[in-house]
Amino acid sequence: MQNRIKKSLFVVYAFVLSVSTLHSQTVFNDTIFFDDFGQHITRVPCPYMPAGSYTFADPTSTAQNDIVINDNHYAVIDPRHIADEHPPFYFWTSTSPYSLTPTGARPYTTDHTGNTNGAVMVVNAGITLNYLYKRTVTLKTGHLYRFSFWIYVVNKSSQFAMDVTDSTTNTMYHSSPGALLDQEGSWIPYSIDFPVRISATDSTNNVIVDLQNTHQQINGNDYYIDDILLGTFQTAPLKNSIGSNSPVCKDSPITLFDNPKGGAQGFPFAFLWKGPNGFTSTKQFPVLDKASLPMAGKYFVTVTDTLGHSVNDSVNVQVLPPPASDFLMSKNTIDSRKNTVTFEVNPKVGVHYQWNFGDGTMDSDLVSPTHAYEINGDTAEYVVTLKAIIDSTGCTSTTSQTIEVTPFVPNVFTPNGDGINDIFMANFDLKIFDRFGILLYQGTQGWDGTYKGHNADPDTYFYVLHYLDANKHLKTKKGYVMLLR
Numbered sequence: 001m002q003n004r005i006k007k008s009l010f011v012v013y014a015f016v017l018s019v020s021t022l023h024s025q026t027v028f029n030d031t032i033f034f035d036d037f038g039q040h041i042t043r044v045p046c047p048y049m050p051a052g053s054y055t056f057a058d059p060t061s062t063a064q065n066d067i068v069i070n071d072n073h074y075a076v077i078d079p080r081h082i083a084d085e086h087p088p089f090y091f092w093t094s095t096s097p098y099s100l101t102p103t104g105a106r107p108y109t110t111d112h113t114g115n116t117n118g119a120v121m122v123v124n125a126g127i128t129l130n131y132l133y134k135r136t137v138t139l140k141t142g143h144l145y146r147f148s149f150w151i152y153v154v155n156k157s158s159q160f161a162m163d164v165t166d167s168t169t170n171t172m173y174h175s176s177p178g179a180l181l182d183q184e185g186s187w188i189p190y191s192i193d194f195p196v197r198i199s200a201t202d203s204t205n206n207v208i209v210d211l212q213n214t215h216q217q218i219n220g221n222d223y224y225i226d227d228i229l230l231g232t233f234q235t236a237p238l239k240n241s242i243g244s245n246s247p248v249c250k251d252s253p254i255t256l257f258d259n260p261k262g263g264a265q266g267f268p269f270a271f272l273w274k275g276p277n278g279f280t281s282t283k284q285f286p287v288l289d290k291a292s293l294p295m296a297g298k299y300f301v302t303v304t305d306t307l308g309h310s311v312n313d314s315v316n317v318q319v320l321p322p323p324a325s326d327f328l329m330s331k332n333t334i335d336s337r338k339n340t341v342t343f344e345v346n347p348k349v350g351v352h353y354q355w356n357f358g359d360g361t362m363d364s365d366l367v368s369p370t371h372a373y374e375i376n377g378d379t380a381e382y383v384v385t386l387k388a389i390i391d392s393t394g395c396t397s398t399t400s401q402t403i404e405v406t407p408f409v410p411n412v413f414t415p416n417g418d419g420i421n422d423i424f425m426a427n428f429d430l431k432i433f434d435r436f437g438i439l440l441y442q443g444t445q446g447w448d449g450t451y452k453g454h455n456a457d458p459d460t461y462f463y464v465l466h467y468l469d470a471n472k473h474l475k476t477k478k479g480y481v482m483l484l485r
Helices: none
Strands: 028-035 073-077 120-124 131-140 143-155 160-166 171-174 187-196 204-213 222-233 242-244 254-258 270-275 279-281 297-304 310-317 340-344 351-356 362-364 370-372 381-390 396-405 429-433 439-443 459-468 474-483
Touching: 028 131, 120 131, 131 143, 131 222, 143 160, 160 187, 204 222, 242 310, 254 297, 254 310, 340 381
Parallel strands: none
Antiparallel strands: 028 222, 073 120, 120 222, 131 204, 143 187, 143 222, 160 171, 160 204, 242 254, 270 279, 270 297, 297 310, 340 370, 351 362, 351 381, 381 396, 429 439, 429 459, 459 474
């Protein structure tokens, strides 16, 4: 709608976009410029509104369209004097055009700080996508700067961008459209922090800072701008806070960390780590997954902030050796007759031991345990594990060995009901044949010396036995057994 100011949303990036209130504790080394637009009860142009962007609403013009603060027009004036009594068509907002005391839906306001006759930039942004404010300044390299302003939305909605450009190289530091501004009737601050990096050849850099309308809307997009500030943002000297999780046990992860202090806080830091065995990393918290003894030594880091300031530091990493965990076994093959194994370790002072015999049985602190295994056809091997732990450091090591289970096949069995040797090769895949090749039994329950419900005669019988070895390979064993009663 004509006679409505457009609102622009100022969103500025410089590695970090800060759309926030200006904190009272903000410290500036020096102010590059501060534009509060002075005190004006009549309309004046802004020297930093680029030609061709917006039309100055000049009450002395002979064209009525250039007199009113119409769509795509602006003026610099105390907001309470936007509408003059003579003539009344200077009216711009929906408030009364004949009085400094408003009665309309959008009352008049003062400038941001409440100064008497304090002027603001009054913008009816309309559909023009262009600069509202643009200045070229010379800034020192190696410094951080803050570009900020205040905006008062008269008639929503609006949107704007804050740009910072290197005018020598035409490189954009940062620019980004912000969210739509829909809050009417209050002054809102926005700011952006941006660095001017250290240069190997120059001590200063020419920079363009500007505000741009990025919203096209006839009904709305009306706002005031005030107190535009560019200042050097004070930064503390860059310092390092470096460390690690040293000492670490062998095979444990090594974690390095660096938490810089000072410098251009709020912007990303660059990290370059170097260490033993050609180690390099650009992470802030690098992790070496599995420590080895050659990884011990000094690790160096260089931290650089976005201004180009650097600081170096180092940390020493210690890798602790593990305890010995090797052990001896009295045998590595067992069967149902020879199922007991003795283990032995060479004990060290300050080290305790944990045994896992592989069959669900565990024991602690014994240096020469003896263990008897239950043998059946379902288990082809047992994996025995010894864990050694150093009491003072908690460092550990583990060693495992395999015991293979082979079936023992007796050459005689006596199924006479006395509970001793009554079943032949239970829990194995078994076939029994008589001397004529007749299959008498097949299954895994073991042969009880019967055939079709009758006791087999004492004689020699032949068997075929299938089982899995420690490598999960199917093995076959053939032979004969004498049945005695």
